[in-house]
Amino acid sequence: MTAVELLHLQQKGELTAQTIAEAFLSAVQQREPTLRSFLWMDSEDVLRQAAAVDAKRRAGQPLGALAGVPVAIKDVLCTKGVRTTCASKILANFIPPYDAHVIERLKAADAILFGKTNMDEFAMGSSTENSAFQQTRNPWDSTRIPGGSSGGSAAAVAGCQTPLALGTDTGGSIRQPAALCGIVGLKPTYGRVSRYGLIAYASSLDQIGPFAHDVTDCALLLQVIAGHDARDSTSAPLPVPDYRAELENPVRPLRIGIPREFFDKGLDPEVESLVRQALREYEKLGATLIDVSLPHSPYALAAYYIVAPAEASSNLARYDGMHYGHRTSQKSDLIGTYAKSRGEGFGKEVQRRIMIGTYVLSSGYKDAYYRKALKVRRLIKQDYDHAFQECDVLMGPTSPTAAFRIGEKVNDPLAMYLSDVYTVGCNLAGLPGLSIPCGFTREGLPVGLQLIGPPFSEEKLLRIARMYEKVTDWHTRRPPLISAKPNPA
Numbered sequence: 001m002t003a004v005e006l007l008h009l010q011q012k013g014e015l016t017a018q019t020i021a022e023a024f025l026s027a028v029q030q031r032e033p034t035l036r037s038f039l040w041m042d043s044e045d046v047l048r049q050a051a052a053v054d055a056k057r058r059a060g061q062p063l064g065a066l067a068g069v070p071v072a073i074k075d076v077l078c079t080k081g082v083r084t085t086c087a088s089k090i091l092a093n094f095i096p097p098y099d100a101h102v103i104e105r106l107k108a109a110d111a112i113l114f115g116k117t118n119m120d121e122f123a124m125g126s127s128t129e130n131s132a133f134q135q136t137r138n139p140w141d142s143t144r145i146p147g148g149s150s151g152g153s154a155a156a157v158a159g160c161q162t163p164l165a166l167g168t169d170t171g172g173s174i175r176q177p178a179a180l181c182g183i184v185g186l187k188p189t190y191g192r193v194s195r196y197g198l199i200a201y202a203s204s205l206d207q208i209g210p211f212a213h214d215v216t217d218c219a220l221l222l223q224v225i226a227g228h229d230a231r232d233s234t235s236a237p238l239p240v241p242d243y244r245a246e247l248e249n250p251v252r253p254l255r256i257g258i259p260r261e262f263f264d265k266g267l268d269p270e271v272e273s274l275v276r277q278a279l280r281e282y283e284k285l286g287a288t289l290i291d292v293s294l295p296h297s298p299y300a301l302a303a304y305y306i307v308a309p310a311e312a313s314s315n316l317a318r319y320d321g322m323h324y325g326h327r328t329s330q331k332s333d334l335i336g337t338y339a340k341s342r343g344e345g346f347g348k349e350v351q352r353r354i355m356i357g358t359y360v361l362s363s364g365y366k367d368a369y370y371r372k373a374l375k376v377r378r379l380i381k382q383d384y385d386h387a388f389q390e391c392d393v394l395m396g397p398t399s400p401t402a403a404f405r406i407g408e409k410v411n412d413p414l415a416m417y418l419s420d421v422y423t424v425g426c427n428l429a430g431l432p433g434l435s436i437p438c439g440f441t442r443e444g445l446p447v448g449l450q451l452i453g454p455p456f457s458e459e460k461l462l463r464i465a466r467m468y469e470k471v472t473d474w475h476t477r478r479p480p481l482i483s484a485k486p487n488p489a
């Protein structure tokens with residue numbers, strides 16, 4: 001069931017938060033041996049939270065917008081008193097003394113905090129294979145990756161272990177796993193959601209956003225987490241629109257820009273044909289398709305893989321075994337202790353990024369690499385600005401392929417990085433991006449359609465996505481593993 005259905009049935013008195021929590025806990029228990037979406041789940045705490053919501057309802061007290069609805073949390077978000085690891089050995093025993101802003105918001109909305117989900121270590125990756133702890137599997141085919149880095153959150157929603165989840169997107173980590181798992185994922189405009197309590201990967205790119213089965217649930221969760229927070233200096237002091245007020249109203253006229261560069265070589269033909277079918281659906285709804293160009297997009301990945309590691313190398317400097325995190329038990333001097341602690345605590349990909357980042361920021365190379373990448377970033381932003389003078393939204397594939405096999409790309413970082421070719425531009429330009437399911441390959445793997453809008457256009461993006469959802473049923477499909485459906489009623 002969707003969050004909206006769960007809220008409705010509680011209002012009608014047909015379900016309690018308790019029965020909902022029990023049903024999802026049993027779904028977790030049943031499917032976790034296959035999916036391995038969660039790094040942490042405290043079922044007693046979940047049931048306590050649910051009982052508190054039911055008590056509030058019985059006492060006639062006002063209830064929040066997500067009362068009794070489970071929301072799984074990517075393990076990069078700080079949860080007070082609950083282990084938060086970033087799927088890294090270096091933080092294996094970190095228990096935050098405070099909640100991230102979004103967690104405070106969820107608590108205030110009476111949501112049920114439903115476990116911490118697996119991810120690529122420090123959100124670096126596109127397959128969740130970089131987790132130091134376990135391999136999450138795609139609910140549509142357990143021999144395949146769920147996407148990454150928020151693969152645990154995406155698999156948990158697609159596998160109906162939770163109706164909602166939070167992820168983070170630095171270069172595509174919400175949209176790409178959403179696409180590969182056949183669900184809806186939204187990366188908000190940079191500044192829309194406070195990053196307070198989000199363990200930083202690349203601070204100028206990171207954003208927190210929702211995973212859901214459909215656009216309405218996505219709007220519901222965004223509503224709860226969006227808005228200004230003085231503790232994040234990049235949080236935008238702008239009012240938050242009511243995302244559901246106009247959701248059912250189609251955007252007319254609708255001009256859809258189709259970036260030529262998004263349909264270039266490298267795009268899987270089956271993915272292309274499903275995306276083009278979706279575009280034809282929009283044409284039938286009266287939209288005009290406009291050919292546009294984002295001329296600098298061929299440089300987006302290169303710029304991203306300089307800017308993101310540069311920021312990561314700086315952000316991850318704090319984990320030195322002294323101030324934070326794992327400390328080696330090998331005897332050594334100060335520098336040796338730093339090096340050994342970091343060598344033991346960080347996985348291979350994280351070490352690779354720290355080395356790239358340190359290199360591109362070092363004196364003598366910073367102008368050639370880091371500063372150049374910042375200039376390219378500006379040009380990429382300008383491409384989008386120009387495109388949005390002609391159209392309301394850009395559409396294309398979220399990912400160049402459907403879910404690949406576990407192990408297929410682990411030894412080829414460049415092939416792995418190419419998974420982000422259509423998503424990183426959005427982060428470099430700070431724009432909102434949404435992925436919605438738009439069909440299945442012949443092998444039964446989900447494919448995502450990506451919608452990109454101007455800054456703070458989430459309301460419109462969701463409306464545009466909803467237009468498509470109303471004339472298709474992809475969002476109602478559930479993977480075969482759900483057939484033994486635990487029914488909360």
Ligand code: GLN
Pocket residue numbers: 123124125126148149168169170171172173174201308420
């Ligand atoms: N796959 C990209 C990376 O490895 C994006 C990750 C993300 O968005 N967190 O950096």
